[in-house]
Amino acid sequence: MKTAIVYRSHHGTTEKVANMISEEIGKENTRLFNLKKEKLIDLSKFDRVIIGGSIHAGSIQKSVKEFCAGNMVALLEKPLGLFLSCMEDQKAREQFDSAYPELLRSHARSCKITGGEFNFDKMNFLEKAIIRKVSGIKESVSKINESGIKELVSEMNA
Ligand SMILES: Cc1cc2nc3c(=O)[nH]c(=O)nc-3n(C[C@H](O)[C@H](O)[C@H](O)COP(=O)(O)O)c2cc1C
8 A cells, every 4th residue: 555645844843754654654655745846746646645734823834735725636535644743732723724624634534733843953043033932942842743643654554
């Protein structure tokens, strides 16, 4: 069974999570697609699809939204997993619900909030200032939800 893992990552967290999902499934049975570089993906070659993106200022990347909208029919025909990187625990579910269309969320076998990271080394000056002000956090921190990643894979396999 071949799985396409389609993602967009700003500072590398979602890419890291996509790789962790690939390892959990078995690398030989997955193909990773970074929407920054690859936009036209032939989903007919895959049995299952997993999509991930991250939240910045309340929204998921436009390229993830465009991929979901542009491939809606194919996505509804296959087992689907959705995941999201974000740091705000209290708003996480609300952000997830506005990130992915209702049709895909209700079709998906697994919907997971996979945590997030603040990576100050990769942020620009403005991003650092915003994160310091809004969250009070001043140093890099990682809150990747490893059990959520394992659950996603096991729900996809069920
Ligand atoms: C400028 C900026 C804005 C962010 N805004 C939000 C937000 O509105 N809500 C949230 O839950 N997390 C927010 N985050 C946290 C990101 O979702 C988190 O850093 C995530 O791990 C980024 O994943 P990526 O590196 O794959 O893009 C923000 C991070 C940055 C740097």
